[in-house]
Amino acid sequence: MFKKSFAILALLMATPLFAHADALNSADTAWLLTATALVLFMTIPGLSLFYGGLVRSKNILSVLMHCFAITCGASLIWFICGYSLAFGEGGPFLGDGSRILLGGMGEDSLSGTIPESVFVMFQMTFAIITPALIVGAFAERIRFAPMFVFSMLWLLLVYVPITHWVWGGGWLGQMGLLDFAGGTVVHITAGVGALVAAMVIGKRRGFPQQLLMPHNLTMTVTGAGMLWVGWFGFNAGSALAANGDAGMAMLVTHISAAAGSLAWMTMEWIRHGKPSVLGIVTGMVAGLGTITPASGYVGPGGALVIGLTAGVVCYFATQALKQKFHIDDSLDVFPVHGVGGMLGTMFAGIFASDQLGVFSGQGYNEGMTMGSQLGVQAIGVASTFAYTAVVTFILFKILDAAMGLRVSAEDETQGLDITQHDERGYDI
Numbered sequence: 001m002f003k004k005s006f007a008i009l010a011l012l013m014a015t016p017l018f019a020h021a022d023a024l025n026s027a028d029t030a031w032l033l034t035a036t037a038l039v040l041f042m043t044i045p046g047l048s049l050f051y052g053g054l055v056r057s058k059n060i061l062s063v064l065m066h067c068f069a070i071t072c073g074a075s076l077i078w079f080i081c082g083y084s085l086a087f088g089e090g091g092p093f094l095g096d097g098s099r100i101l102l103g104g105m106g107e108d109s110l111s112g113t114i115p116e117s118v119f120v121m122f123q124m125t126f127a128i129i130t131p132a133l134i135v136g137a138f139a140e141r142i143r144f145a146p147m148f149v150f151s152m153l154w155l156l157l158v159y160v161p162i163t164h165w166v167w168g169g170g171w172l173g174q175m176g177l178l179d180f181a182g183g184t185v186v187h188i189t190a191g192v193g194a195l196v197a198a199m200v201i202g203k204r205r206g207f208p209q210q211l212l213m214p215h216n217l218t219m220t221v222t223g224a225g226m227l228w229v230g231w232f233g234f235n236a237g238s239a240l241a242a243n244g245d246a247g248m249a250m251l252v253t254h255i256s257a258a259a260g261s262l263a264w265m266t267m268e269w270i271r272h273g274k275p276s277v278l279g280i281v282t283g284m285v286a287g288l289g290t291i292t293p294a295s296g297y298v299g300p301g302g303a304l305v306i307g308l309t310a311g312v313v314c315y316f317a318t319q320a321l322k323q324k325f326h327i328d329d330s331l332d333v334f335p336v337h338g339v340g341g342m343l344g345t346m347f348a349g350i351f352a353s354d355q356l357g358v359f360s361g362q363g364y365n366e367g368m369t370m371g372s373q374l375g376v377q378a379i380g381v382a383s384t385f386a387y388t389a390v391v392t393f394i395l396f397k398i399l400d401a402a403m404g405l406r407v408s409a410e411d412e413t414q415g416l417d418i419t420q421h422d423e424r425g426y427d428i
Contacts, residue, residue, distance in 0.1 A: 025113035031242040032118045038233025039125035043132050044071050046230050050223030050281075051136050054331050057215040058415025059140045060425035066135045066144075070151050071128050077155055078124045085156075086163040087123065092171035095164050112240055122237060127163075130186045131155050136331030137194030138201050138405075140212075141412050144420045146403045150395055158189055158391050162384055176365055177380040178352060178373065180249065181238035183293020183345035184384040191338015192388040194329055200396040201405055203328035205412055212330075217277050224281035228257055231288045235295040249295040253288065256295075256307030260287020263311025279315075282336060286314035289340035294348035294361075301359035302351030306344060314339050342381050349377040 048067040052060050074082075081100055088095030099105060102120065111119035131151040138147070165172040166185050179185060204212060214220060235253045239246035264283025269275045290310035291303055298306070317335035321327050329335070353370055354363035364373055399405060406412075411419035418424065 023113065024110060024115070025241070027242040028113045028240070029115060029118060031246065032114050032122055032237060032240065035233035035237025036118065036122045036125055038230045039122070039129065039237065040071075042227055042230030042234065043067060043125070043129045046223050046226030047129065047132055048223065049219050050227060050285075051139065051331055053216040053219030053221075053223065054136075054214045054278075055139050056212065056415070057426055058417055060215065060417065061423055062144070062416035062420055063135060063139055064425075065421060066139075066147060067132050069144075069148055070132045070135070073148060073152050074128045074131060074155055075124055077152055078120075078127045082127055082155065082160050083120050083123065086127075086160045087168045089169065090164070092174070093165065094161055094170075095168050114240065119240070122240075123163075126182060126186060126234075127155060127159060130159050130182075130190050131193075133186075133190035133333055133337055134193045134197060136333040137197040137329045139330040140416065141204050141406055142201060143403070143405060143407050144416075146399045146405050149403070150399055153395055154193060154392065157395065158193065158388050159185070162189055162387065165383075166380070172376075172380050172383070175376050175379065176368060176373070177376050178297055178348040179293045179345060179380065180296030180348070181235045181292045183341045183348070184380050187289045187292060187337040187341025188345070188381065188384045189388045191334045191336075191341055192385050193392045194333035195327070195338060196389055196392040197396065198327050198329040198334070200393065200400070203326070204330065205409060207328045208322060208326050214278065221277060221281055224284060228284060228288065231257070231292075235292055239296060245296055248299070252298055252300055252303035253291055253295050255300055255303040256287040256291035256310065257284050258287070259304050259307025260284055260290065260311040260314075263287075263308045264315050265311075267312060267315045282318075282332065283311040283315070286310045286336050286340050289337050290314070290344035290347070293341065293345045294351060296362075297348050297352035298361040299351070299359070302347070302356070302361055305359065306347050306351065309347070310340055310343060313343055342385070345381050346374065346377050349374040 044067060048064050051063045051067065055063050079102060083102065084097050084099035085095045088098045090096040105116050107115070109116040131154055163185050164170040166177055166179050167173060206212060231253055232250050236246040236250035239249055261280045261284040264286060265275045265280040268279040287307040287310045291306050294302070294306060314336050317339040318332050321329060321335050350370065351359060352361040352364055352373065354360045396405065407416065407419060
């Protein structure tokens with residue numbers, strides 16, 4: 001009798017935990033706080049060091065300054081209106097102004113099972129790293145002022161609307177687009193923005209006749225390691241809970257990164273006779289970027305295929321962009337992030353299937369087949385590509401006419417550290 005009463009009492013005590021799905025969950029909150037710190041760590045210092053080592057020594061401070069300034073500016077834009085327009089209730093294309101200056105949000109405001117403040121901050125880190133990725137396309141030749149103005153306007157006019165389309169209740173999300181952590185929202189937008197930037201601003205002096213070599217690959221590898229670790233917050237954090245989805249997202253992220261690294265390294269080894277350090281870390285980033293949209297939907301087998309494919313396809317995309325088309329996307333943003341984002345978004349439509357044996361994922365939403373899902377994925381890729389390209393091109397043309405985008409030939413030769421910031425990265 002005592003045992004029966006105790007069991008009933010225990011059930012009654014547990015019932016509220018299941019009855020209130022929107023109640024604060026301490027485990028989810030703790031994980032999202034951790035994931036938020038990890039994603040910010042990806043930009044400052046991860047991306048900063050990764051990019052900083054890839055430029056010449058006379059431009060190292062300019063790249064670090066770009067990433068740091070974008071972090072500060074994007075944080076305030078997100079606070080003032082970006083979050084409200086991206087995630088506020090609204091129409092299919094843009095959110096409303098109900099959270100301008102985060103008005104009406106208090107300590108007790110919830111977003112699912114976590115404080116809304118934590119959700120705001122988590123999404124803020126995504127808004128920070130996306131325009132920062134574009135820095136790699138125009139490194140070593142853009143003036144600081146137009147770079148900063150462009151980044152803030154681009155965040156508002158490109159990133160915010162597409163975020164609403166996909167994650168904020170907009171039209172692509174309503175169609176059923178699978179983008180778990182930012183294939184369209186982050187990687188395609190940044191990659192296409194970088195491609196347009198490289199084409200509008202033009203080549204660095206000496207490209208492609210001269211080899212413009214990285215000045216500090218040790219710094220780049222250090223940044224790459226930080227990106228790899230931080231990416232667990234990026235992808236696993238996007239589950240917005242401490243659960244099995246987060247665990248699987250972390251696992252497939254790691255598998256894809258490892259496979260992408262080895263695939264890129266192998267391609268260089270075959271073609272050039274030696275594996276390179278730059279190649280293995282770039283392959284890692286390709287594997288990470290490509291798994292991002294699929295990370296919440298695919299299994300380990302699918303992740304292996306995605307990572308291997310990313311390493312090979314993004315490698316050849318990099319070669320084609322620079323050697324065939326002579327487009328000086330300085331740090332390979334489009335072939336790694338843009339191509340990887342498109343590839344991963346389409347792969348999500350394949351490997352989410354639960355009918356692929358060892359390569360199966362979590363299954364499609366009700367009523368979706370592989371064919372219909374791939375159709376939605378293609379619409380997401382095409383619309384994101386087209387909208388980003390048009391708006392980015394217009395922005396650059398306006399800013400070029402109003403402010404002038406590019407430093408003078410003399411300043412470019414001397415280096416942006418001195419000419420733009422009156423400082424040197426190294427005084428040796």
